[in-house]
Amino acid sequence: MTALAAERPEPLNARALRRAARHERLGLLALVAPALVLIAVTMLAPVLWLFYLSLLSDGGQWSLEHYQRMWEQPSYWRTFATTFQVSLMTTGICMLIGYPLAYCLSELPKRAANLCMIAVMLPLWTSLLVRTYAWLVLLQRKGLINGWGISLGWWDEPLALVHNLTGTLIGTVHVMLPFLILPLYSCMRAIDRDYLKAAANLGASPARAFWLVFLPLSLPGLVSGAVIVFVLCLGFYITPAVLGGGKVIMVSSRIANDIEVFFNWGAASALGVVLLVLTVAMMVAAQRLMGARGLLGGQETR
Amino acid sequence: MVRNSSLPISMRQVTKKYGQVFALDHVDLDIRSGEFLTLLGPSGSGKTTLLTVLAGFTRPDHGSLKFGDAEMIARPPHKRGVGMVFQNYALFPHMNVADNVGFALRLRGVGRSESAVRVEKALDMVRLGGYGARGIDQLSGGQRQRVALARAMVFEPRIMLMDEPLSALDKQLREHMQIELRQLHDKLGMTTVYVTHDQREALTMSDRIAVVQGGRIMQLDTPRAIYERPAHRFVAEFIGESTFVPVRVAQGQVRLGERTLRAAEHPGADGARLLMLRPERLQLLAAGQPQPEGLNLFGGRLLTQVYQGDSALLQVALEDGTVVWLRQAIHGTGHAAPEPGAAVVLGLSPQDTLLLPAEGAAA
Numbered sequence: 001m002t003a004l005a006a007e008r009p010e011p012l013n014a015r016a017l018r019r020a021a022r023h024e025r026l027g028l029l030a031l032v033a034p035a036l037v038l039i040a041v042t043m044l045a046p047v048l049w050l051f052y053l054s055l056l057s058d059g060g061q062w063s064l065e066h067y068q069r070m071w072e073q074p075s076y077w078r079t080f081a082t083t084f085q086v087s088l089m090t091t092g093i094c095m096l097i098g099y100p101l102a103y104c105l106s107e108l109p110k111r112a113a114n115l116c117m118i119a120v121m122l123p124l125w126t127s128l129l130v131r132t133y134a135w136l137v138l139l140q141r142k143g144l145i146n147g148w149g150i151s152l153g154w155w156d157e158p159l160a161l162v163h164n165l166t167g168t169l170i171g172t173v174h175v176m177l178p179f180l181i182l183p184l185y186s187c188m189r190a191i192d193r194d195y196l197k198a199a200a201n202l203g204a205s206p207a208r209a210f211w212l213v214f215l216p217l218s219l220p221g222l223v224s225g226a227v228i229v230f231v232l233c234l235g236f237y238i239t240p241a242v243l244g245g246g247k248v249i250m251v252s253s254r255i256a257n258d259i260e261v262f263f264n265w266g267a268a269s270a271l272g273v274v275l276l277v278l279t280v281a282m283m284v285a286a287q288r289l290m291g292a293r294g295l296l297g298g299q300e301t302r
Numbered sequence: 303m304v305r306n307s308s309l310p311i312s313m314r315q316v317t318k319k320y321g322q323v324f325a326l327d328h329v330d331l332d333i334r335s336g337e338f339l340t341l342l343g344p345s346g347s348g349k350t351t352l353l354t355v356l357a358g359f360t361r362p363d364h365g366s367l368k369f370g371d372a373e374m375i376a377r378p379p380h381k382r383g384v385g386m387v388f389q390n391y392a393l394f395p396h397m398n399v400a401d402n403v404g405f406a407l408r409l410r411g412v413g414r415s416e417s418a419v420r421v422e423k424a425l426d427m428v429r430l431g432g433y434g435a436r437g438i439d440q441l442s443g444g445q446r447q448r449v450a451l452a453r454a455m456v457f458e459p460r461i462m463l464m465d466e467p468l469s470a471l472d473k474q475l476r477e478h479m480q481i482e483l484r485q486l487h488d489k490l491g492m493t494t495v496y497v498t499h500d501q502r503e504a505l506t507m508s509d510r511i512a513v514v515q516g517g518r519i520m521q522l523d524t525p526r527a528i529y530e531r532p533a534h535r536f537v538a539e540f541i542g543e544s545t546f547v548p549v550r551v552a553q554g555q556v557r558l559g560e561r562t563l564r565a566a567e568h569p570g571a572d573g574a575r576l577l578m579l580r581p582e583r584l585q586l587l588a589a590g591q592p593q594p595e596g597l598n599l600f601g602g603r604l605l606t607q608v609y610q611g612d613s614a615l616l617q618v619a620l621e622d623g624t625v626v627w628l629r630q631a632i633h634g635t636g637h638a639a640p641e642p643g644a645a646v647v648l649g650l651s652p653q654d655t656l657l658l659p660a661e662g663a664a665a
Contacts (some may be wrong), residue, residue, distance in 0.1 A: 197359055198392035200379040202406040202453070209380075212405075216396045 047276070054269035066270035076254075076271075080278070083250045086165070086240060087233035090172040091180075091226050097173070098180040099222065105181075106188035117185065124178050132242045135171050136162060139243070163245025171239040176232060180225035187221020188214075223290060227283070234279055251275050308336040308493040309370040309460040311356065316365030316375075318351055318517075325351040326362060327517035333495060338487050340496045340504040343514035344540065350465060352514065353497045357463055358382050369461060385454035385492070386463040390470065391446045393438045399425070399449050400434030406457040424452040427486065444475050451483075455490065462487075464496045468503065480506050501541045505529065513537050535658050538578050545626040546576040548660065556657065559622060563598045564652040574660035581615065581629035585649040586640075597649035602626075604644050614639055618646060 057063035070076040101120075105113050123131060138144045139161035146158040161167055191214065199209035237252035244250070251271055258268040311333040318326040325348050333339045341349040354360040355367065358379030367375040374382060393402050400421050401408075407417040425431050428448035433441075441449065447467060454462060467483075468476045484507045487494050498504055504511050505525040512522045513536075521533045532538035535546060549558045551572050556563040558577065569575065587593055589601075605617040605625070616628045616639065628648060630639065640646060 192390070192392065194388055194390060194392040195394060197357075197379070198386070198388060198394070199405070200359075201357055201382075201384070201386045203380050203383070203409040203457070204405075205380050208409065213394055213396075217394075 050269045050272050052269075053265050054273045056266050058264070058266060066267050067274075069267070070270060070274065079249050079251055079254050080274075082248060083234060083252075083275070084278075086168055086172065086248065086250060087230050087236075089169055090176055090233045091230045093169065093173045094176050094180040094229050095222065095226055098177055098184060098225065099218075102181050102184040102188055102221075103218075105185050106191075113189075120178050120181055123174065128175065128238055131175065132171055132239045135167070135174065135239075135243060139167055139170065162243055164247055165244075167243040167245070168240045168248045171243040172233060172236060175236075175239055176229045179228045179232060180222075183225040183228070184218065184221040187224075188218050191217045223286075227286065231279060231283070234275060307458060307460050308491055310335040311461065311493060311495070312366075312368045313355075314366040316352075316355060316362050316367060318355065318360060318362040324348075324517040326355065326365075329365070329517070329519060331512065331519060331522070333493060334509075336491045336493055338484065338494045338496065338507060338509045340498060340508040340511045341514050342498060342501060342504040342511050342540070344499060347514045348517040349497050349499075349514040351517075353463055353465055353495060356461075356495060357384060357386050383457075383459055384461040384463055385457070385459035387447075387450045387454050387465065387467040389466045391450040391467075393446055393449055393453070395438050397438070398434065399430070399436045399438065399441070402438065402449060403434075403453045403456050405453065410457060420456055421452075424456040425449075427455070428452045443471055444479070447471060447479065451486070455486075455492075458492075460492055462492045462494045464494065466498055467496075469498075469500075476503070477506075483507065505541070513540060515540075531656065532578070532658065535576060538658060543581050543627060545579045545581075545624070546658070547579060547620075547624050547626070549575050549577045549657065551575055551657070556655065563655055564596070565655045565657070566652040569657055575657040576660050578656045578658055579626050579650070580654070581627040582613075582631075583650065583654040584626065584628040585651075586616065586628055586630050587647040587649050589645040589647050593647065594649065597651055598655055600626075600648040600650070602646055602648060604640050604642050604646050606642055607639050616646075618648060620648075 054066055055062060055064070057065050105116050105120075108116065136143075140146070141158040141160075143161070145161060149155050150158065161170070195213050195217065196209050199213045200206070204212060235252055236250065237256065240248055240250045241253050241256070244253075255268045255271050258264045258271065311331070313329055313331040316326050316329045316331075317324065327348075329348075329352065331352075341352055343349040351360055355362050358374070358377060362375065365375060366373065369382070369384075394405070397405070400418070403424055404417045404421045407420060412420070421434060422431065425433060428451050430445060430448050430452065433445070433449075438446065438449070447470075450467070464483075468479050471479060480503055496504075496507065505528075508525055510522060510524055511528050513520045513528065515536055521528060521537050523531075528537065529541055532541065538544050538546075547558065549556055549563070551557070551569045551574075553572070554568060556565050556569050556575070556577075563577070585597070587599070593599055600620050602618040602620040605619055607617070608615040611632075613632055614630045616630060617625060618628055619625050626648070
């Protein structure tokens with residue numbers, strides 16, 4: 001026994017097992033490699049290119065003139081303020097509409113809930129442009145809603161429902177709502193209803209059980225839905241452009257303007273970079289805020 | 303926590319139908335104050351429905367439910383003031399141990415400092431003192447079980463409901479917790495209704511056992527009576543192992559084929575019966591030797607035997623072809639059992655000669 005062990009300093013099959021582990025790691029790396037390359041080519045490279053363009057002056061020299069202009073002209077400040085205002089308001093309205101809706105869906109039997117989810121998802125499968133112009137038809141001065149409202153005697157003058165903030169918000173909320181409901185709904189579905197029974201058993205009225213147990217447990221879903229909506233809104237172009245009618249100017253419209261009207265890639269890139277940096281900064285801040293509130297995502301898995 | 307702080311429970315005609323199926327079929331049940339009563343039955347028997355009616359989570363179609371003198375049947379769960387331990391514990395994952403345990407106190411407006419004292423006391427009671435700041439996901443299964451228990455008893459409910467609280471634990475821990483739960487009940491004295499499908503657990507812990515089947519209570523009695531004097535074949539089969547041999551009663555005598563069996567009790571009216579044979583109540587006697595007096599004797603042939611450590615299980619074919627099981631305790635290492643095929647004689651004392659109503663006969 002001892003003689004045998006002395007002849008073989010390596011423990012039994014240790015090398016073969018190490019090799020097998022290495023092979024597995026390489027295999028996994030090979031599997032993710034296409035995705036990594038794709039991300040590098042389609043995400044990382046354009047962002048770096050954007051950054052590079054934003055640092056070139058109109059004459060092709062290295063310069064900070066685009067950033068300087070943004071800093072000095074108040075119209076840029078207004079654009080960013082509008083962008084964040086529209087995004088925040090859209091997110092807020094989506095949360096107010098989406099939370100009760102997702103809650104009702106999560107309480108339904110599975111089959112009925114699936115049917116309703118299809119109804120919620122349906123808008124996502126139709127063209128964004130079609131939906132946006134449909135809203136234009138509904139909301140304009142001589143549109144369907146004003147027509148009905150006046151003929152029913154609810155109001156006398158056509159309401160300004162479009163080409164302003166109201167119209168923009170109606171459109172963005174409509175487009176963004178599914179993105180909030182999806183994560184929120186699946187989070188709510190995963191909440192074991194025994195928690196609510198336990199709360200009731202311990203003396204909580206339905207309202208208090210909701211407030212103390214269900215709401216905190218659904219918060220991770222609400223937060224991730226809200227983050228998706230907010231970030232998508234920041235870069236939203238078509239709907240605010242059409243329904244805002246040039247009165248609600250968001251960063252994306254301005255970028256399109258810079259390129260289509262002025263052919264100024266540098267200015268457009270600078271806007272894109274600032275928007276990206278602000279978005280990332282807000283995400284980090286939100287993450288910090290959530291992190292400080294403890295393990296809200298601590299779902300019990302069984 | 304004060305003793306004598308328990309309430310009796312009384313159920314009358316409680317009925318719950320799902321479609322055409324009775325989950326509860328006109329259940330009458332009286333649970334004494336301070337009693338540890340177990341609802342025992344297979345899955346789908348209605349035992350859990352019965353418990354959820356007590357807790358208020360299931361609204362029956364009709365019936366009466368009283369805690370003490372107060373009618374509870376229509377009262378919502380949060381106004382019933384009963385403690386409950388859930389099968390999966392249902393500990394709130396977004397709260398630590400102390401917040402879970404203190405939840406009921408918080409709802410009752412108990413002040414922060416008093417609440418902290420009572421939470422710590424409850425945690426001490428389940429031997430988890432000092433665990434208050436832990437997260438739920440940092441606890442083992444047994445610890446979660448204890449937290450759930452502490453949470454249910456911290457507000458000193460006079461009735462405690464437990465829905466298979468030990469089913470998620472491994473065997474060793476489960477047996478340990480059975481004793482511990484029972485001791486805790488004896489210390490606190492609240493009326494406890496315990497649901498399980500584990501017959502040994504029911505026998506170990508209960509003052510009385512209600513055997514539930516098909517939405518009805520088949521038998522309600524002490525563990526000993528349930529085991530030794532089952533009222534129905536179902537109860538006898540569900541609790542313990544047994545073989546049944548059809549017999550007849552004629553003129554006050556128990557007849558097995560042409561033979562007359564000795565029974566300790568008068569067998570009642572004439573008619574068909576089932577003789578219940580518990581494996582451990584049968585004695586294995588040596589064939590071809592003088593037999594002890596006073597036993598009912600059955601000749602047979604050994605078919606197989608199974609070694610089970612503390613005992614051996616022997617399968618014996620009686621002369622009329624009936625196959626019965628016999629459990630023989632193994633007292634020493636030198637234990638020798640007869641070979642398969644050997645002729646054996648089984649003895650059954652008149653006290654253990656128990657008759658059950660035959661199939662189809664009115665119970």
